[in-house]
Each structure stands twice: as C-alpha cells, then as structure tokens.
Amino acid sequence: MAASASIRKVGNVSIVDLKGRITLGDGSGVIRETIKGLVAKGERNLLLNLAEVTYIDSAGLGEMVGSYATLTSQGGSMKLLNAQTRVQDVLQITKLYTVFEAFTDENAAVASFEKATA
Secondary structure, X not given: OOOEXXXXXXXXXXXXXXXXXXXXXXXXXXXXXXXXXXXXXXXXXXXXXXXXXXXXXXXXXHHHHHHHHHXXXXXXXXXXXXXXXXXXXXXXXXXXXXXXXXXXXXXXXXXXXXXXXX
C-alpha cells in the first residue's frame, strides 16, 4: 500500500494520520512534505498517528527524526500515537522510543500538548 497522510485539527494540535509503508522513496517523502508544509503554516504541535502504518524503515525513521529536530528547534513538539507492534519494535531497537513521547489514547495525547504549554 502506498503511503499517504491526512491532516486534521483538534484544538491547537495538528494530527497527521499516516497510512501504509513508510519506506525509502514515496513513504518517507510523505512525512517530509507533510510536516514541512505544516511547519511553514506555523503549526507547532504535531501528533503523528501511526495506527495504519504497517512498516517503517530507516529512511522513514530518519524523516521522523529530522522533522522532530526541525520542529523542536522552532519551539514546537511532535509526539506519536498508536504505533503498531512492528513500528514499536523498530523504535525500541533503535532506542528512538527515548526521543518520541508516545501515546495509545488520542485524548491523552492531545491533552499532553496543553500540559506542556501550561
């Protein structure tokens, strides 16, 4: 399945619903272009919903880390939601679970952005 992204807003949080395989080429480009566009529009609170991501490779992880670095350098925050087991395993193996705050409940994830700004 080709990677795709859709964006929705909940309060001051932009939720990026990702689908498919996030791999070298189109998949990693979807992350890069989507987040780049949101940052250009001034969005600073991003939640990547990985519920429908079936696989992520090193290129996809690289794009996530690069986007995270760009966003945090501009005072923003990026968190993860609903990472599937295979994606969780990759985050665990690469120790990126220590970088990204991850949630399994969307309401709790959105609320965490409010706590961070309070």
